[in-house]
Amino acid sequence: MTYTMLAAVAVPLAVLIDLLVLRTRLVLSSTWWLSYAVVVGFQLLTNGWLTGRGIVRYDPGTIIGGAEPRLLGDGRIAYAPVEDLGFGFALVLLSCAVWTRLGRARRATDATR
Template sequence: MPEYTVLTAVALVAVVALELFVLRTGLFRMLAYWVSMVIVLGFQVLVDGWLTKLDAPIVLYDPAMTLGVRFPWDIPVEDFGFGFAMVTLTIALWLRVTRTPRGRRTEEGR
C-alpha cells in the first residue's frame, strides 16, 4: 500500500474523529467552514497544480508512495486529503481554544 496514501487516509479519519468525538466544535455544521474549504481548494488547485505538473514538476512524488491518480492538472489526489485534514484540524483547534467551556467566544477570540 502506498505510504502517502495510507498516511493521508489516517490523517483524514483522525481529524474527522477528533472533531466529532473530542473537540466537538460543530465545525462541520458551519457554512463559513465550507466556504473557507472551497476557497482553500481553489488556491490549492492553482498552487499545487503548478508545483506538481508532470511536464515541468517542481515537487516530485515517488510513484510507489501514491495511488497514481492525479486530478486536475496532475495533482496527486492524496494532496487534497492531506490539505483537508490540515486545514480542518487548524480551524477546529482554533475554535476550541478561542471558546469558553459554555461555547461562547472569549474576548480575545472575537
C-alpha cells in the same frame, strides 16, 4: 506506510478530532464548507503549479497513479496526487478546529473576569 494510507488515516482522524475531541463541529456547518471550497481552490492552483512544473515529485510507489504528472486522471487533480487533497483537508480542518476551540476557551475565560 504509503502516502495514500497516511492520507486515508488523516481525513477521518481530523473529522473525529473535530467532532469528538474538540467538539467544534466545523464539518457540520455550511460556513466551514464554503471556506474550505476557497482554500481547496487555491491549494489546487499551488499544487498544480509545483507538481506540473516538476518542482515537487512523488514516488509512484507511494501514491495512487503514476510518476508522470497529468492535469487530470491517473490519480491526479490539477497535476497533484489526490492524496494531497486529503492531507490539505486534514491540515486545514485541524487548524481551524483548534483555532475555534481556543477562541471559545478564551471567551469563556474573559466572561468569568
